[in-house]
Amino acid sequence: xxxxxxxxxxxxxxxxxxxxxxxxxxxxxxxxxxxxxxxxxxxxxxxxxxxxxxxxxxxxxxxxxxxxxxxxxxxxxxxxxxxxxxxxxxxxxxxxxxxxxxxxxxxxxxxxxxxxxxxxxxxxxxxxxxxxxxxxxxxxxxxxxxxxxxxxxxxxxxxxxxxxxxxxxxxxxxxxxxxxxxxxxxxxxxxxxxxxxxxxxxxxxxx
Numbered sequence: 471x472x473x474x475x476x477x478x479x480x481x482x483x484x485x486x487x488x489x490x491x492x493x494x495x496x497x498x499x500x501x502x503x504x505x506x507x508x509x510x511x512x513x514x515x516x517x518x519x520x521x522x523x524x525x526x527x528x529x530x531x532x533x534x535x536x537x538x539x540x541x542x543x544x545x546x547x548x549x550x551x552x553x554x555x556x557x558x559x560x561x562x563x564x565x566x567x568x569x570x571x572x573x574x575x576x577x578x579x580x581x582x583x584x585x586x587x588x589x590x591x592x593x594x595x596x597x598x599x600x601x602x603x604x605x606x607x608x609x610x611x612x613x614x615x616x617x618x619x620x621x622x623x624x625x626x627x628x629x630x631x632x633x634x635x636x637x638x639x640x641x642x643x644x645x646x647x648x649x650x651x652x653x654x655x656x657x658x659x660x661x662x663x664x665x666x667x668x669x670x671x672x673x674x675x676x677x
Contacts, residue, residue, distance in 0.1 A: 505578020
């Protein structure tokens with residue numbers, strides 16, 4: 471089993487990179503674990519309190535559960551990954567069953583901040599994108615998917631996303647094996663990463 475970590479700032483294009491990698495590997499050979507699924511359940515908070523949740527701080531993640539789930543997958547056991555909603559700030563009663571695969575991708579803004587998790591990663595990638603581009607994507611996503619208005623999205627970025635990125639996320643570039651500039655638009659870098667993954671899996675990467 472090959473465990474790949476894909477980190478990078480909010481709005482950097484991590485999801486696009488994940489999709490590009492998954493699409494080029496054999497069908498049913500990859501499972502994706504999202505850091506976002508492991509946010510603590512805050513469904514009991516008031517709406518005002520929910521707006522103050524700092525999703526960009528390492529303490530917002532239940533690391534022990536995420537790490538335990540990776541150990542279970544390595545041992546050949548399936549897991550029940552939580553389903554988290556940014557709208558309700560709560561975990562759903564339902565879970566998503568994830569089966570062990572030849573490749574496990576763990577993606578999230580904070581995954582390289584945790585030493586125990588880093589030790590489980592065979593390959594560590596960091597997706598790097600210009601801060602202005604990330605800001606536009608974050609505001610668009612917050613309005614369309616997370617129930618925030620424009621002012622709330624902008625305030626959340628300036629109060630939480632930007633300072634946490636500078637304090638916790640950007641420094642984790644030092645732990646990355648490969649830095650992918652321009653996110654999912656960098657086809658050359660993604661192709662190089664995929665070729666290395668296929669080599670590690672013992673595959674012939676010729677068409």
